[in-house]
Amino acid sequence: xxxxxxxxxxxxxxxxxxxxxxxxxxxxxxxxxxxxxxxxxxxxxxxxxxxxxxxxxxxxxxxxxxxxxxxxxxxxxxxxxxxxxxxxxxxxxxxxxxxxxxxxxxxxxxxxxxxxxxxxxxxxxxxxxxxxxxxxxxxxxxxxxxxxxxxxxxxxxxxxxxxxxxxxxxxxxxxxxxxxxxxxxxxxxxxxxxxxxxxxxxxxx
Numbered sequence: 001x002x003x004x005x006x007x008x009x010x011x012x013x014x015x016x017x018x019x020x021x022x023x024x025x026x027x028x029x030x031x032x033x034x035x036x037x038x039x040x041x042x043x044x045x046x047x048x049x050x051x052x053x054x055x056x057x058x059x060x061x062x063x064x065x066x067x068x069x070x071x072x073x074x075x076x077x078x079x080x081x082x083x084x085x086x087x088x089x090x091x092x093x094x095x096x097x098x099x100x101x102x103x104x105x106x107x108x109x110x111x112x113x114x115x116x117x118x119x120x121x122x123x124x125x126x127x128x129x130x131x132x133x134x135x136x137x138x139x140x141x142x143x144x145x146x147x148x149x150x151x152x153x154x155x156x157x158x159x160x161x162x163x164x165x166x167x168x169x170x171x172x173x174x175x176x177x178x179x180x181x182x183x184x185x186x187x188x189x190x191x192x193x194x195x196x197x198x199x200x201x202x203x204x205x
Contacts, residue, residue, distance in 0.1 A: 023114045027107060030149045031130050031139035037062050038071070043091040044079075044099065047071055058127040060137050061100050067129055067137045069100035106131045109138040113149065116141055 037060045038047055047059060051073050061069035079094060107116050107128045116128055120143050130139040 023112065023117075025113045027111045027113055027116050027130060027141060028109060028139065030113065030145050031141040032145070033139045035060055035137070035140040037137065038096065039063070040068055040096050040100075042096060044076070044094050044096060045091050047096060048076060048090070051076065056142075058140065058142065060129050060140060061096055062137060065134075065136045067104070067106065067131055067135055069097070069102045070104045070127060070129060071096060071100040072127070075099050075101065104129060106135075107141065108132070113146070117146055120146060 036050055036054060036056070038050065040061050040063050050059060051057065057073045059071050060067055061071055076099065079090070079099065105119065105125060105128065107119060107130055109130050109132050111130075119128060120126070120141075126143045128141045129137055130141055132138055
């Protein structure tokens with residue numbers, strides 16, 4: 001960045017580089033650690049009751065301790081009115097295995113929030129089961145959890161101390177330059193500008 005104060009005086013300040021913000025917060029800090037689940041041997045009416053009685057939209061499906069799928073309100077709605085009303089027809093004609101999403105994308109319990117956010121931003125799904133190396137369910141992270149975390153997290157400027165000092169000095173130079181230009185080259189403002197430039201050079205040679 002160059003500050004031009006006339007044909008004979010140009011001060012060149014290197015441009016500040018803004019590094020991309022990273023979030024190394026563990027995913028375990030914001031996931032639901034003990035989500036409600038269903039076993040693959042249960043009926044779809046059990047799924048319907050769980051989803052209608054709680055304020056969530058996804059249920060991990062387990063076979064023992066192992067995660068085998070994910071079922072959502074949207075999956076049930078595809079079955080029509082019987083899924084909404086809940087009746088014996090639902091369990092007689094469909095199983096959880098017929099309806100659930102079996103090719104579920106999961107995230108490691110050792111992952112960071114940034115890694116999870118990149119996966120969710122790819123689109124196509126809104127929930128990430130969190131698993132360990134044995135594919136055992138450790139928690140559930142949804143896009144809503146991530147959004148709430150970002151809304152609650154107060155933004156912090158990613159500006160190094162040295163860069164912040166440089167901005168302060170530059171601001172002083174600019175103020176002095178403005179007064180200098182408006183003063184008609186008054187002796188007082190000329191001296192003030194020279195002092196500000198000298199201070200800038202001492203701070204950042």
